[in-house]
Amino acid sequence: MAPNASETTALVDGTDKPENAENLENFRRLKAYQPWAFFVTFGGYFMAHFSRKCYSTVKNNMEDEAGYSPLLISSMDSMFMGTYAIGNIVSGKLGDTFNPTTVLAIGLFGSGACLFFMTVAIWFDFHTYSVLLGNIFILAVYFCFGFFQSTGGPVGTAVMGNWFCDKDSIKRRGLIFGLWTCHQYCGDVTAQFCTAAVLAAKLPYWWALVIPASTNILWGILTMRLIGDPAHVGIVTDEVRIRLAKLEAARANLSDGETLEDSGPKPITYAAAIRIPMVASYAVAFGFFKLTNYVLFFWLPYFLEKRNFSPVAANMIASAYSIGMMPGGIITGVVSDFFGGRRAAVIGVFMCTLFVFLFVFSICSESLNTYVLLAMLGMMGILVGGPNNIITSAVAADLASHPSVRGNNKSLGTVTGLINGTGAITASVGLLAIGPLSKAYGWSAVWVFLMGCTAAGTLLMSPKIYQELCPPKEIDAEKVIV
Numbered sequence: 001m002a003p004n005a006s007e008t009t010a011l012v013d014g015t016d017k018p019e020n021a022e023n024l025e026n027f028r029r030l031k032a033y034q035p036w037a038f039f040v041t042f043g044g045y046f047m048a049h050f051s052r053k054c055y056s057t058v059k060n061n062m063e064d065e066a067g068y069s070p071l072l073i074s075s076m077d078s079m080f081m082g083t084y085a086i087g088n089i090v091s092g093k094l095g096d097t098f099n100p101t102t103v104l105a106i107g108l109f110g111s112g113a114c115l116f117f118m119t120v121a122i123w124f125d126f127h128t129y130s131v132l133l134g135n136i137f138i139l140a141v142y143f144c145f146g147f148f149q150s151t152g153g154p155v156g157t158a159v160m161g162n163w164f165c166d167k168d169s170i171k172r173r174g175l176i177f178g179l180w181t182c183h184q185y186c187g188d189v190t191a192q193f194c195t196a197a198v199l200a201a202k203l204p205y206w207w208a209l210v211i212p213a214s215t216n217i218l219w220g221i222l223t224m225r226l227i228g229d230p231a232h233v234g235i236v237t238d239e240v241r242i243r244l245a246k247l248e249a250a251r252a253n254l255s256d257g258e259t260l261e262d263s264g265p266k267p268i269t270y271a272a273a274i275r276i277p278m279v280a281s282y283a284v285a286f287g288f289f290k291l292t293n294y295v296l297f298f299w300l301p302y303f304l305e306k307r308n309f310s311p312v313a314a315n316m317i318a319s320a321y322s323i324g325m326m327p328g329g330i331i332t333g334v335v336s337d338f339f340g341g342r343r344a345a346v347i348g349v350f351m352c353t354l355f356v357f358l359f360v361f362s363i364c365s366e367s368l369n370t371y372v373l374l375a376m377l378g379m380m381g382i383l384v385g386g387p388n389n390i391i392t393s394a395v396a397a398d399l400a401s402h403p404s405v406r407g408n409n410k411s412l413g414t415v416t417g418l419i420n421g422t423g424a425i426t427a428s429v430g431l432l433a434i435g436p437l438s439k440a441y442g443w444s445a446v447w448v449f450l451m452g453c454t455a456a457g458t459l460l461m462s463p464k465i466y467q468e469l470c471p472p473k474e475i476d477a478e479k480v481i482v
Contacts (some may be wrong), residue, residue, distance in 0.1 A: 087150030092417020107151030173331025215245025287426025324381020329389030
């Protein structure tokens with residue numbers, strides 16, 4: 001039933017909705033299902049990181065025992081990064097167009113199948129029959145693996161946004177999504193323990209591929225039990241009420257004899273997603289921030305070894321950065337919630353602080369002692385991890401709640417996919433510059449390069465930061481994007 005006039009005004013203005021038995025029952029059902037939605041989507045993204053990290057931990061075994069060349073392994077990584085970046089953009093749109101639960105499950109089933117096919121290639125030693133055909137088979141499998149892996153981020157975020165849409169959840173969106181984004185670190189750590197347990201038990205190393213293949217498929221079966229949208233079980237959320245209110249307003253402007261049917265929410269186009277204010281800026285800014293993360297994550301051990309740390313010590317010190325990233329999303333989310341959802345301003349403060357840290361590194365990174373390095377890298381993990389995690393979750397949900405698309409919950413997957421995919425492409429291209437830059441000008445130049453990335457990303461966000469710090473007194477009605 002469409003809301004009455006007083007409800008329509010209240011809902012569009014964002015004020016409290018009238019209290020009645022129907023709304024209360026919807027609210028109770030929504031809150032009761034939220035933990036299950038959190039658990040299943042958290043586990044789905046956990047499985048994505050678990051499976052890809054398990055593969056990365058047995059690369060040396062694949063080279064030594066399966067005869068995979070370093071060129072093949074490098075090509076597999078490049079293939080994955082390319083298809084994963086494009087897959088983010090595509091899968092987000094698929095999640096908005098089709099049942100998101102089905103898209104998530106297909107991603108998990110496909111990831112498990114790809115890992116199983118990789119194991120089959122090892123079992124039957126495809127390379128003994130033909131090196132060329134063996135390489136083509138492995139690269140084709142990894143090509144598909146990147147696409148299947150890409151579903152967890154944008155589609156999982158969309159499902160989370162669908163269920164955590166009540167006013168209480170929106171007020172705590174930073175905390176909720178900050179906790180949710182810990183899935184990647186939990187998956188990475190579990191993968192390392194899994195591989196260590198396999199090797200310690202003297203099992204064949206390929207068990208480190210079979211185990212995540214099996215768990216991905218099992219979690220895919222569980223995901224099929226997930227309901228992707230409250231509307232699918234008759235829960236009327238504020239988004240539904242706003243859509244109905246907009247529909248009634250449009251019907252009021254029709255000429256005599258004209259009709260306008262309710263066909264439900266429609267997935268937005270890529271062009272419409274880009275036209276949402278700040279989506280394009282966030283997408284490019286996220287690319288700069290993600291590039292900073294990639295450089296620190298992949299190159300820190302190499303940099304530390306150049307400082308004459310042993311490989312073991314270099315990896316131990318570099319792990320301080322990874323450890324700092326886990327609470328980073330939670331801290332950023334909680335702080336932004338405390339300041340009324342002003343996430344751009346909080347991210348700007350984090351990035352300015354990171355700029356100072358990078359400046360210190362550019363001047364004296366060669367002379368910092370071990371304890372100072374550990375402390376600084378841990379802080380840098382928080383400063384980088386927080387914004388990276390929040391932009392692809394809570395910020396994406398904020399953007400998809402813009403007045404121009406309110407009432408249409410078929411936008412969050414597309415928005416998240418655009419931000420994720422654009423960021424991954426930008427970061428992958430930027431990584432190509434690090435090797436030549438460090439070789440030609442030294443690591444000081446790399447730190448300056450990262451300072452530039454941090455500054456560029458922050459400048460792209462500056463209009464939103466200004467709007468949050470100095471909000472306009474009157475906001476004009478937004479034109480609906482169709």
